[in-house]
Amino acid sequence: MAHRSALINVMVGAAQKAARHLVRDFGEVENLQVSRKGPADFVSNADRKSESILQAELQKARPTYGFMMEENGTIEGTDTSNRWIIDPLDGTTNFLHGLPHFAISIALERDRDILAGVIYEPINDQMFWAEKGQGAHLNGRRLRVSSRRDLADSLFATGIPFKGTENHELFTRQLSAVMGQCAGVRRCGAAALDMAYVAAGRYEGYWEMGINAWDIAAGVVLVREAGGFVTEIGGGKNFLTKRNVLAANPEMHVQLGSILRKAKRAAE
Numbered sequence: 457m458a459h460r461s462a463l464i465n466v467m468v469g470a471a472q473k474a475a476r477h478l479v480r481d482f483g484e485v486e487n488l489q490v491s492r493k494g495p496a497d498f499v500s501n502a503d504r505k506s507e508s509i510l511q512a513e514l515q516k517a518r519p520t521y522g523f524m525m526e527e528n529g530t531i532e533g534t535d536t537s538n539r540w541i542i543d544p545l546d547g548t549t550n551f552l553h554g555l556p557h558f559a560i561s562i563a564l565e566r567d568r569d570i571l572a573g574v575i576y577e578p579i580n581d582q583m584f585w586a587e588k589g590q591g592a593h594l595n596g597r598r599l600r601v602s603s604r605r606d607l608a609d610s611l612f613a614t615g616i617p618f619k620g621t622e623n624h625e626l627f628t629r630q631l632s633a634v635m636g637q638c639a640g641v642r643r644c645g646a647a648a649l650d651m652a653y654v655a656a657g658r659y660e661g662y663w664e665m666g667i668n669a670w671d672i673a674a675g676v677v678l679v680r681e682a683g684g685f686v687t688e689i690g691g692g693k694n695f696l697t698k699r700n701v702l703a704a705n706p707e708m709h710v711q712l713g714s715i716l717r718k719a720k721r722a723a724e
């Protein structure tokens with residue numbers, strides 16, 4: 457079993473505590489109170505409860521750190537170098553439809569760089585964690601991105617825009633350019649797990665536009681510590697603020713990136 461630092465143990469403990477409530481709520485999903493944040497963007501009291509548990513546990517362990525949270529927003533800490541970036545329930549639409557593919561995502565950002573990340577998929581008890589210089593791990597097993605170098609053998613994940621979101625036309629151009637050259641494209645509805653699965657070598661790459669920092673922050677350190685690259689689709693490094701991301705093994709980061717950028721140029 458890989459050695460976990462005190463920091464990672466705090467994050468794992470918080471995720472496990474919140475997950476106990478999420479799994480119980482998932483069993484009673486039809487009774488959940490749900491409200492709409494946008495045309496097809498939902499929040500339930502399961503999201504809110506999970507977030508308050510995470511906030512309380514992390515505040516208890518590190519009282520001076522700040523927060524960026526999907527539901528409760530941003531809280532400035534007295535220690536301005538350290539900030540938790542939290543998605544209490546990534547894959548909310550899956551959760552509300554009874555689809556057992558969702559996760560809790562916790563990242564620690566230090567001096568504008570992601571230092572540590574935990575992504576917990578409770579239904580299959582998959583605990584992904586990574587810390588800078590300590591590697592990426594799943595339930596004690598060290599993770600490496602896939603070594604596939606051939607586009608035709610590669611499997612990618614993405615996020616398909618939906619009602620009320622942007623980029624529909626650009627996305628369809630990107631998708632048609634990619635799908636004709638690879639072994640398959642998956643849309644599973646939880647960006648944090650898409651990133652974790654790239655780190656685990658299950659996907660060769662993942663891209664999405666219109667994504668939020670809390671969906672991908674923990675996945676960034678997981679993919680990097682597993683030997684992969686994470687940038688904006690255009691190659692820049694401001695993926696948390698520019699809201700688009702490309703994460704892949706080294707070879708596919710180049711090949712998938714150039715297909716996506718070519719599709720964008722063609723759309724201009």
Ligand code: LIP
Nearest residue numbers: 545546547548549615645646647
């Ligand atoms: C979801 C992401 C997904 C994206 C959805 C949404 P949520 O996060 O995981 O990849 O396509 O628009 O952002 O809302 O379930 O935390």
